[in-house]
Amino acid sequence: MKINTLFKGATWFMLVAVVAACKPGLQDEVVISSGQDQILDHWKAKDITVSGDSIVLGNESATLVSRFHVQNFDLSMTLKTTPGAEGSLSFHTSESGATSGEGYRVMINNSDYRTGSPQKTGSLSMIRNFFVHMVDDGEWFTLNVSVRANHIAVSVGDKIVSEYREPDHPLRTEGNEGMVLSEGLLVLNKSNDEGSIFVSDIRIEGLTDEIPRDTMNFESTDAVAEALTLLNQRGFPVIDFHGHLKGGLTMDQAAEHGRNHGFNYGIAENCGLNFPVTDDATLNAYYDRISGEPVFKAMQCEGREWVNMFSEEPVSLFDYIFSDAMTFTDHKGRRLRLWIPEEVFIDSEEQFMEMLVERAVNIISKEPIDIHVNPTFLPDVLNDKYDILWTPERMDRVIQALVDHDVALEINARYRLPGIAFIQRAKDAGVKFTFGTNNAAANDLGRLEYCLEVLEEVDLTPEDIFLPKPAGDKKVMEMGIPDEMTG
Numbered sequence: 060m061k062i063n064t065l066f067k068g069a070t071w072f073m074l075v076a077v078v079a080a081c082k083p084g085l086q087d088e089v090v091i092s093s094g095q096d097q098i099l100d101h102w103k104a105k106d107i108t109v110s111g112d113s114i115v116l117g118n119e120s121a122t123l124v125s126r127f128h129v130q131n132f133d134l135s136m137t138l139k140t141t142p143g144a145e146g147s148l149s150f151h152t153s154e155s156g157a158t159s160g161e162g163y164r165v166m167i168n169n170s171d172y173r174t175g176s177p178q179k180t181g182s183l184s185m186i187r188n189f190f191v192h193m194v195d196d197g198e199w200f201t202l203n204v205s206v207r208a209n210h211i212a213v214s215v216g217d218k219i220v221s222e223y224r225e226p227d228h229p230l231r232t233e234g235n236e237g238m239v240l241s242e243g244l245l246v247l248n249k250s251n252d253e254g255s256i257f258v259s260d261i262r263i264e265g266l267t268d269e270i271p272r273d274t275m276n277f278e279s280t281d282a283v284a285e286a287l288t289l290l291n292q293r294g295f296p297v298i299d300f301h302g303h304l305k306g307g308l309t310m311d312q313a314a315e316h317g318r319n320h321g322f323n324y325g326i327a328e329n330c331g332l333n334f335p336v337t338d339d340a341t342l343n344a345y346y347d348r349i350s351g352e353p354v355f356k357a358m359q360c361e362g363r364e365w366v367n368m369f370s371e372e373p374v375s376l377f378d379y380i381f382s383d384a385m386t387f388t389d390h391k392g393r394r395l396r397l398w399i400p401e402e403v404f405i406d407s408e409e410q411f412m413e414m415l416v417e418r419a420v421n422i423i424s425k426e427p428i429d430i431h432v433n434p435t436f437l438p439d440v441l442n443d444k445y446d447i448l449w450t451p452e453r454m455d456r457v458i459q460a461l462v463d464h465d466v467a468l469e470i471n472a473r474y475r476l477p478g479i480a481f482i483q484r485a486k487d488a489g490v491k492f493t494f495g496t497n498n499a500a501a502n503d504l505g506r507l508e509y510c511l512e513v514l515e516e517v518d519l520t521p522e523d524i525f526l527p528k529p530a531g532d533k534k535v536m537e538m539g540i541p542d543e544m545t546g
Contacts, residue, residue: 066260085127085265086398101126102261113139116249116256117145117373123247123258124154129240129266131266134204136258142196143178143253147247148204151239153442155245160237165204165213165221167256168277169194171529172378175251177296177521181213181353183242185235185292189213189220190323190526193235193249196254208270209240220353222318223275230285232273232292255532277319284385287321291515296524297322299507301469302353303329306500310352313504318431318505322494324354324380331361331368342373355379355527360428362394363544364384374427374535378527381430384419387546403438410446411441416453418546423460427535430493430525432463432469435477449481458485465534467491472509473498482517491525 092098092111108115114123129150136148144167151162166182168175171192180202182189193215194200203214213221222332225240245263248254269490290297302313302324310326317324328345331334336345342358349356360366360375360382374380385397388531389404396402405411415437423431434457435449458481461468468490470482474497477485485492496503513519528534 074092079405085129085132085263086267087265089262089264090127094259097260098123098258110257111132112259114258116247116258117254119252121249121256122155126265127265128242128443129206129263129265130268131207131270132205132263133261133266135260136202136247137199137260138167138202139199139257140167140180140194140196141254141257143170143175143195143251144168144249144256145170145251145253146247146249146256148202149248150204150206150243150244152245153248154246156244156248157250160234160527162241162243163211163238167202169196169198172527173529175253177526178294180211183211183213183221183223186288187213187221187223187321188294188296188323189293189353190296190298191355193218193220193353199213199259202495205326206240208272210273212239212347215353216351218351218353219314219318220462222315224275224279226279226415228277232289235292259415278506283508283511284320286511286515287506290511291321293521295521296526297507298325298355298494298524299323299472299496300325300357300379300430300525301359301471301495301497302326302354302361302504303498305498306502307500308498308504310349310354312501314353316504323358324351324509326354327357327359327381329359329361330363330449334361338368339370339373342369343376346373357381359432360426363388363422363546364542366426366544369540371535371540374540375533378534379429379525380535381432382422382426382428383431383433383436383476384415384422384546385433385436387418388544389414397436397438400439403440405438407439408441408444412448412453416456419457420460421545423457423466424464425541427538427540428466428531429527429534430467430469430495432493432495433459433471433474433476433497434468435481436474446480449478451480451484452482454484458488458490461485461490462488467493469493469542470510470513471496472496472505472507473503475509475537479513479516484512486517486519486523492519492523493525 074524092101102123106120146167147167151154153159164184166178205212209225355378358377358380
């Protein structure tokens with residue numbers, strides 16, 4: 060009888076253990092882990108250390124693995140990185156986490172631009188890559204991940220930085236087949252031996268499995284969407300570096316448009332004569348307004364007068380600055396704006412082209428810009444002669460200036476510029492490229508269609524794409540601002 064009682068107890072224990080092990084996920088429960096003791100109650104640790112009340116992941120094998128499975132959930136982690144540290148949070152995965160090929164991975168990397176991985180904290184890696192530096196090393200921040208049916212949202216602080224709605228039949232490249240929603244563990248791991256990731260608090264709420272799927276209210280299955288999906292899976296930095304908040308477009312709308320379609324934004328204000336930003340005070344105010352947004356912060360330097368309107372310090376705050384050769388003063392002292400027919404004066408087509416090339420070379424050579432935008436733009440009256448007027452010799456003069464002065468060349472989706480011949484010559488010369496729309500309103504954002512066409516035809520690689528210089532190393536700090544206008 061005693062033996063039977065023990066046997067029944069053991070059977071019951073094993074049954075409970077099996078049921079617990081097979082539990083489909085944390086549902087309608089909240090698990091709060093504040094401090095190292097509670098974290099270790101709910102997470103299995105490997106190769107971690109402790110600092111005060113924080114868990115520290117310091118080497119490449121350091122890992123935290125949840126002691127529960129999840130399907131739908133809201134997660135919040137309070138983290139801090141030290142210089143060089145990189146890692147990721149994987150979900151719907153197995154204990155091997157980032158190396159398992161299962162589920163999704165959110166990057167943790169607060170390094171500055173051109174340092175370490177180009178993907179920054181909050182990037183839903185290989186599906187909605189995010190390249191904007193939002194948090195500094197040494198700064199505590201909150202990483203939030205939400206999974207509800209087919210909808211994934213990743214926030215850094217209170218800003219959504221990555222978002223994805225998994226379709227019924229997601230397109231995946233070879234090796235990424237397991238990158239789909241299911242259920243599984245949460246795994247926080249360090250991916251290099253530099254720096255450390257500190258963890259102080261983790262809060263996770265398991266949600267019901269009965270959440271309805273989000274429907275798609277934007278293009279998600281056409282050829283452009285497919286191209287953007289595949290580029291993300293290549294880790295390609297798909298970025299519209301030349302966006303504007305015009306025509307009623309808000310920052311939130313622009314960022315959401317990019318997230319929905321799989322690219323990041325750089326947002327610029329027009330800065331110069333007769334534009335919204337005209338001096339250091341208004342430039343600083345503009346930067347302050349956008350400094351916490353999940354976009355690249357850009358300054359568009361308008362006209363040649365801008366060099367007399369702004370000083371080096373506020374200009375150096377921006378991730379990058381750019382300008383074009385669409386506004387200049389001609390040989391007779393007339394100020395031209397090439398997109399306005401009434402302000403275009405052409406005495407001779409050949410003389411005009413020589414002047415245009417000279418002005419472009421001067422801007423690229425003498426102004427501390429990072430990107431030459433709207434390149435090779437011609438006024439309407441000359442557009443039908445584009446291929447004739449932009450001779451190989453003229454192309455090469457501009458391209459050589461780009462190479463000599465480390466200025467990137469924009470591939471402009473709005474104007475479909477430059478032509479393929481120019482882009483191919485620039486690539487062969489080693490020029491870096493950016494994609495840009497230069498939208499005029501909220502209804503012409505597009506999806507970088509011309510840029511995608513060029514990318515395929517010219518075979519651009521991630522190494523061909525410009526990324527901003529780090530803080531403290533901006534071009535304007537090296538070159539300064541010219542004392543005189545360049546044209």
